Amino acid sequence: MDLRSKIKRVPEFKGVVFWDITPLLKDKKAFGQCIEELADHFRGHDVRAVASNEARGFIIGAAVAHELGVGFIPIRKKGKLPPKVRSLSYAKEYESDVIEIRDDGIEPGDRILLVDDLLATGGTIRANAELVETLGGEVVGMGFLVELDYLNPRKQLGDKYEIHSLIRLETTNEF
Secondary structure (H helix, E strand, O other), X not given: OOHHHHOEEEXXXXXXXXXXXXXXXXXXXXXXXXXXXXXXXXXXHOOOEEXXXXXXXXXXXXXXXXXXXXXXXXXXXXXXXXXXXXXXEEEOOOOEEEEEEEXXXXXXXXXXXXXXXXXXXXXXXXXXXXXXXXOOOEEEEEEEEXXXXXXXXXXXXXXXXXXXXXXXXXXXXXX
Protein backbone atom coordinates (compact mmCIF):
# COMPACT_ATOMS: atom_id res chain seq x y z
CA MET A 1 0.00 0.00 0.00
CA ASP A 2 1.21 3.52 -0.77
CA LEU A 3 1.45 5.00 2.73
CA ARG A 4 2.43 8.43 1.36
CA SER A 5 -1.05 8.82 -0.10
CA LYS A 6 -2.43 8.66 3.45
CA ILE A 7 -0.39 11.65 4.69
CA LYS A 8 -1.79 15.13 4.06
CA ARG A 9 0.26 18.34 3.77
CA VAL A 10 -1.15 21.34 5.67
CA PRO A 11 0.81 24.51 4.82
CA GLU A 12 1.37 27.27 7.38
CA PHE A 13 0.07 25.56 10.51
CA LYS A 14 1.70 27.37 13.46
CA GLY A 15 4.27 28.75 11.04
CA VAL A 16 5.41 25.38 9.67
CA VAL A 17 4.26 22.80 7.14
CA PHE A 18 2.22 20.29 9.16
CA TRP A 19 2.13 16.67 8.02
CA ASP A 20 -1.28 15.28 9.03
CA ILE A 21 -1.28 11.53 9.77
CA THR A 22 -5.00 11.46 10.67
CA PRO A 23 -6.06 9.92 7.32
CA LEU A 24 -3.48 7.16 7.81
CA LEU A 25 -4.73 6.44 11.34
CA LYS A 26 -8.33 6.27 10.09
CA ASP A 27 -7.47 3.65 7.46
CA LYS A 28 -7.23 0.37 9.39
CA LYS A 29 -5.16 -1.35 6.69
CA ALA A 30 -2.66 1.52 6.39
CA PHE A 31 -2.43 1.92 10.16
CA GLY A 32 -1.97 -1.82 10.64
CA GLN A 33 0.72 -1.92 7.94
CA CYS A 34 2.65 0.90 9.65
CA ILE A 35 2.57 -0.75 13.05
CA GLU A 36 3.58 -4.13 11.64
CA GLU A 37 6.45 -2.66 9.57
CA LEU A 38 7.84 -0.67 12.50
CA ALA A 39 7.60 -3.66 14.84
CA ASP A 40 9.12 -6.03 12.28
CA HIS A 41 12.14 -3.78 11.82
CA PHE A 42 12.96 -3.91 15.55
CA ARG A 43 11.86 -7.50 16.38
CA GLY A 44 15.39 -8.85 16.69
CA HIS A 45 16.59 -6.03 18.95
CA ASP A 46 15.60 -7.60 22.29
CA VAL A 47 13.30 -4.67 23.13
CA ARG A 48 12.06 -4.63 26.75
CA ALA A 49 9.63 -1.69 26.30
CA VAL A 50 8.56 1.05 23.91
CA ALA A 51 8.63 4.66 25.08
CA SER A 52 6.84 7.49 23.31
CA ASN A 53 6.17 11.17 23.76
CA GLU A 54 2.60 12.46 23.88
CA ALA A 55 0.33 12.87 22.06
CA ARG A 56 0.55 11.37 18.58
CA GLY A 57 3.56 9.31 19.64
CA PHE A 58 1.31 7.50 22.13
CA ILE A 59 -0.91 6.27 19.31
CA ILE A 60 1.96 4.76 17.35
CA GLY A 61 4.16 3.70 20.28
CA ALA A 62 1.48 1.86 22.24
CA ALA A 63 0.43 -0.07 19.13
CA VAL A 64 4.06 -1.01 18.33
CA ALA A 65 4.57 -2.12 21.95
CA HIS A 66 1.49 -4.33 21.69
CA GLU A 67 2.70 -5.79 18.38
CA LEU A 68 6.10 -6.56 19.93
CA GLY A 69 4.52 -8.03 23.08
CA VAL A 70 6.31 -5.57 25.41
CA GLY A 71 5.30 -2.81 27.80
CA PHE A 72 4.72 0.85 27.00
CA ILE A 73 6.30 3.79 28.85
CA PRO A 74 4.70 7.23 28.44
CA ILE A 75 6.84 10.35 28.26
CA ARG A 76 4.57 13.23 29.20
CA LYS A 77 4.48 16.99 29.32
CA LYS A 78 5.35 18.60 32.66
CA GLY A 79 2.87 18.00 35.47
CA LYS A 80 0.98 15.10 33.86
CA LEU A 81 2.62 12.22 35.78
CA PRO A 82 2.58 11.51 39.50
CA PRO A 83 5.86 12.02 41.36
CA LYS A 84 8.63 10.92 41.37
CA VAL A 85 9.58 11.95 37.88
CA ARG A 86 12.68 12.89 35.92
CA SER A 87 12.27 16.15 33.94
CA LEU A 88 14.09 17.58 30.94
CA SER A 89 13.72 20.96 29.24
CA TYR A 90 14.47 21.13 25.51
CA ALA A 91 13.92 23.25 22.38
CA LYS A 92 11.58 22.19 19.58
CA GLU A 93 11.13 23.61 16.07
CA TYR A 94 8.82 26.41 17.16
CA GLU A 95 8.86 26.47 20.99
CA SER A 96 10.52 25.00 24.08
CA ASP A 97 9.01 22.30 26.27
CA VAL A 98 9.53 20.21 29.39
CA ILE A 99 8.96 16.46 29.33
CA GLU A 100 8.86 13.97 32.20
CA ILE A 101 9.13 10.24 32.76
CA ARG A 102 8.48 8.33 35.97
CA ASP A 103 11.66 7.54 37.90
CA ASP A 104 10.53 3.92 38.19
CA GLY A 105 9.60 3.58 34.50
CA ILE A 106 12.98 2.24 33.39
CA GLU A 107 15.44 -0.02 35.15
CA PRO A 108 19.20 0.18 34.50
CA GLY A 109 20.03 -1.90 31.44
CA ASP A 110 16.47 -1.92 30.04
CA ARG A 111 16.49 -1.96 26.24
CA ILE A 112 14.06 0.74 25.10
CA LEU A 113 12.70 1.44 21.62
CA LEU A 114 11.65 5.06 21.09
CA VAL A 115 8.71 5.54 18.71
CA ASP A 116 7.05 8.70 17.44
CA ASP A 117 4.87 9.72 14.55
CA LEU A 118 7.28 12.22 12.98
CA LEU A 119 10.99 13.01 13.04
CA ALA A 120 11.48 16.72 12.26
CA THR A 121 14.55 18.43 13.73
CA GLY A 122 15.33 15.66 16.21
CA GLY A 123 14.93 17.78 19.34
CA THR A 124 12.02 15.87 20.88
CA ILE A 125 13.40 12.38 20.23
CA ARG A 126 16.84 13.43 21.44
CA ALA A 127 15.24 14.66 24.69
CA ASN A 128 13.37 11.34 24.98
CA ALA A 129 16.64 9.45 24.55
CA GLU A 130 18.32 11.61 27.20
CA LEU A 131 15.55 10.84 29.70
CA VAL A 132 15.80 7.10 29.03
CA GLU A 133 19.58 7.16 29.36
CA THR A 134 19.57 9.22 32.59
CA LEU A 135 17.55 6.41 34.15
CA GLY A 136 20.11 3.83 32.96
CA GLY A 137 18.15 2.56 29.98
CA GLU A 138 19.67 1.75 26.61
CA VAL A 139 18.02 3.17 23.49
CA VAL A 140 18.07 0.31 20.97
CA GLY A 141 16.49 2.30 18.16
CA MET A 142 14.10 5.01 17.05
CA GLY A 143 11.11 4.35 14.81
CA PHE A 144 8.92 6.89 12.97
CA LEU A 145 6.07 6.95 10.50
CA VAL A 146 7.43 10.07 8.78
CA GLU A 147 10.88 11.67 8.64
CA LEU A 148 11.45 15.19 7.30
CA ASP A 149 14.79 14.79 5.53
CA TYR A 150 14.76 18.45 4.51
CA LEU A 151 15.30 19.42 8.18
CA ASN A 152 18.38 17.14 8.50
CA PRO A 153 17.33 15.39 11.73
CA ARG A 154 19.93 12.63 11.39
CA LYS A 155 22.68 15.23 11.44
CA GLN A 156 21.27 16.50 14.74
CA LEU A 157 21.11 12.97 16.20
CA GLY A 158 24.44 11.72 14.87
CA ASP A 159 25.27 8.03 14.45
CA LYS A 160 24.54 7.00 18.03
CA TYR A 161 21.06 5.59 17.32
CA GLU A 162 19.54 3.30 14.72
CA ILE A 163 16.78 5.27 13.01
CA HIS A 164 14.04 3.67 10.94
CA SER A 165 11.37 5.76 9.18
CA LEU A 166 8.61 4.37 6.98
CA ILE A 167 8.21 7.56 4.91
CA ARG A 168 11.02 10.04 4.23
CA LEU A 169 10.11 13.43 2.79
CA GLU A 170 12.79 15.36 0.89
CA THR A 171 10.97 18.72 0.54
CA THR A 172 8.06 20.67 2.02
CA ASN A 173 6.25 20.42 -1.32
CA GLU A 174 6.35 16.67 -1.66
CA PHE A 175 2.57 16.31 -2.14
